[in-house]
Amino acid sequence: MSNQITTEAEAPPPETSAIRPGDTAALVSQRVSELQEGYVRIGKPGSDGRPTPASRAALARLRRGLGKPLGAIPELLEYVIVPGDWPARGDEPTAKETAIYTALTLYALHQQSQPYQMHIQGRGFGTALGGLRYAEGQENPGVVRRFQALGTASSLDELVQHARGLITLLRSADLRVKRGFDYGRFAHDLERYQSPAQADSVRLSWGRDFYRVTHTTATSDTIKEQS
Secondary structure, three states: OOOOOOOHHHOOOOOOOOOOOOOHHHHHHHHHHHHHHHHOOOOOOOOOOOOOHHHHHHHHHHHOOOOOOOOOOHHHHHHHOOOOOOOOOOOOOOHHHHHHHHHHHHHHHHHOOOOOOOEOOOOOHHHHHHHHHOOOOOOOHHHHHHHHHHHOOOOHHHHHHHHHHHHHHHHOOOOOOOOOEOHHHHHHHHHHHOOOOOHHHHHHHHHHHHHHOOHHHHHHOOOOOOO
8 A cells, every 4th residue: 555645636526416517515425425434534434533634735735715706716616616517608617617616726725624513504694603602502692793794794895704713713723512514405595595696585584593592502502523
């Protein structure tokens, strides 16, 4: 067996099997699950508990895309473009491409140095932020203000800026609450948000999830190690 270490440039491309063209949530969920499988290895048989070199390199590559437009780092396109998907027209990224790219780069930030899974299927972004609201055992008004600023963002760039700050808080929050959420669902929401007709629906969904979380449900929703 070779002892050669996989470098950032040599990290393997993502798998694209079983992705239905146009399904943003499924694509991001599969991409993130593959990355997470190699990065979160505590308790896995035959594992030393450390991330694989390939997963570490892939997340580092994706983090380089934070705050940069899609296309600025060409090697990241392999994570965004689906072989066989319909061709995009024009010189600007599509809403779908932007949503996928944004979700993947934010996941890479969220998962960095974390031994637990930050992608949790079925758990909404608003629910995770609602738990953050009570992460210190009592309501944190600062989190509420940040969430409200997220809801009043007037552009996608502003929304992503607020989301990035909140995700950074989630990453460093108290372990008594789950800090992850469903990045496939999040990408789908980001795609919908870019349509003026659907932006308010996304805000409403996040707001419902956020304000439904109570102190009791937040502190009882503890993280468990996952094999």
